[in-house]
Amino acid sequence: MMMNQSEIKALARVIDRLDYYQLLKLDPRANSSQLRVAYHDARKRFHPDCFLAEPDEIRGAVDRIARRITEGYMVLRDRNRRAAYDNALTSGHLRLSHEVEEEAKTEVQQQRGTTPNGKRYLTLCEEEERRGALPKAIQQLKTAITFEPKNLVFRQKLDRLEQQLKAAKKGSTPKI
């Protein structure tokens, strides 16, 4: 299982350019048991215990790789974190940092509002929307936004409703 020194050094050099799937030699569609096999395989290849007699430079490189393998496994084995990572990957983040993860979490929370009043007026807005009363829906959503001015999900929804209203006024919305 031992890797040779130049391979290790080369991998340590490019590690910041690899995503977790590349690092674990794993298909992005792999299931959890395939992930486990890949994780064990990677850990075996880069286990710090196997390199005790190597020079510091090699041991440092192995350690770095091993830590990154653990990091990748920790993210991919958790369904929610894996989803957040896959999403972050599309915008170029090769690692799931705490901040990216928090952002993803916040987004999920903001879907339904983070304050009691924000949640209440969002529900009222949705009721009006179902009835087709767009101006009233917009009114309710704007009230919701006064309680959660930083909620980006609300603002995006408001934009969308206003676009719909504009289109409706032009009478160009086809009826299904």
Added chain:
Amino acid sequence: MSKDVTIGIDLGTSNSCVCAVIDGKPKVLANRTGEQVIASVVAFREGGKIEVGNAAKAGIILDPKHTVSSAKRLIGRYFFSEEVRKARAVCRYEIVPGENHGVRIKIREEEFSLPEISAFVLKEMKEIAEFALGQPVSGAVITVPAFFNDNQRQATKDAGRIAGLEVLRILNEPTAAALAYGYGRDLRQKVAIYDLGGGTFDVSVLEIGEDVFEVLATCGDTYLGGDDFDDRVIDLLADKVQSEHSVNVRSDPYAFAKLRQAAETAKITLSTTDVAQISIPELIEHDGKQIALSYSLTAKEFDKLTRDLILRTFKVCDEALQQSGLTVRDLNGVILVGGPTRLPSIRKAVKEYFQREPEININPDEIVAIGAAIHAASLASSDTGSYLLDVTPLSLRLGIAGGLSETIIERNSPVPIDHTRVFTTVSDNQDTIAVRIYQGEARQAEGNTLLGEFEFSGFEPGPRGQVKIEVAFSISTEGIVTVQARDPKTGAEASTTVSMSSGLSEEQIQEIIARGRTADVAERGPSGPRTLGANEPVPMLEEGEDVLLDMPSLEADVSELLEKRDETPFFGKLDGDLTEAGPTGETTLEIERAPVAFGGGSREDVPLGDDDDDEVMGDD
């Protein structure tokens, strides 16, 4: 045989054991008198001689002031900790505060750190191995309870170095046991290791897949061990003497030591029989007469006395199973480790809990040392036939504003692992941040163990919120923690291998090694361990000397210390200001979280979320 012989040492609270792999087979090594289980006891004799092991054990009764036992309970602890407080109440040797809230053992005006005490035991184990193998030994794997924190691991590693060993690896005891159980057997099993030692309890859940030994979760209680079972018997006997003769045995160190010995013997007896006869003809002198103690302790009564202790172990097992995502039904085996697991009451309870017969063909006193030796041999040959994937037992936390802490690396995460976070300053031109690292599961910082603290001032000051400081936390395969702060702009760095709080500095270790105090052990000569023979003068207390003189002030001492710690650099330096902050934690001392530039992504900085979500970190 190869030139480099390596050994595995199980450094236990009550007993230690050493093992080496010889011609591919692990062999538990015996001392000159044929003993394989060596008491972790260090006796300091008059004239400077030091005795270790079973011979030293007599000193617990004969010379309790100069005989150190159960040192493992104190290693890596702060002086004000609960465990040290408890030890001061029961131990007859003198436990005094050392630098940085550390602990020292004072023997005849000479102070020893805990790593030095443990080094005496390790040195003895090394010599036993050298005698048995007939050649020098340099490298060793030393085991620790899985639940040991970073301070305790570092201190154990220091002990190994002081003993003249190259510590190849600090290994978790349950992991070592699993290795001994599964090595070379090509197993595919999920197992639980139930490890009740003299002073600690650990349970690890592992998945063994051929050559991979993966710890799924480990949980423990470092305040629970076989000694606690002895204590219950001691209490029973002491109360009996108190009610029958109105004599307080606890106030007499000799009588108390005799009780302790009798209790331990009774416990061991009950591992094989239903009744233990306790008989101490001369327990204590009262009104000029010797009081004799005689008692028949039945297994049933002992079980009743210790039932709650056994139940406590299963609470820990519940937690470990829950953390590993398994139930008892998923397990293929249960392995018992540690002398106390020989007790029929424990075996029965374990069988009930896990719904299966535990493995009984393994010697619970030797299995850890055997696993350590197997690992030592494979590390030395770089021919690793097995891969250990362990976890960190405790969450790694960072102190934040309001006396709180935040999890950085969750407990039971695989190791090695690291995690980088970015922080920013909140006051303009702020030039220092304080980084405090804890281990534990409490949100309140004080509810965890402080591993260390350092100040970082190497960054370029700027307007509030503009300065970015990267703090990288990492845990090695041995469970040892390193933290590094870095200014990505200037590249300035400050780092620490965290355990600096009560541990020894590198200079101190070198000084101890240079002083060569441990050499005394070797001066004993070829005749083997000396017992306190008939011709030897037994060190006695001088007449009228009251060893308990310092006892009444103990409580006062401790509360004084607890008060003092608020004034000292390690504790509460920031809390005084921060506790005044409102419940939202919004103070001018906060450091807000800055977006992290991770992995070379091109993401722009985003505005921070709601204020109450913001991460805060105290500064000066």
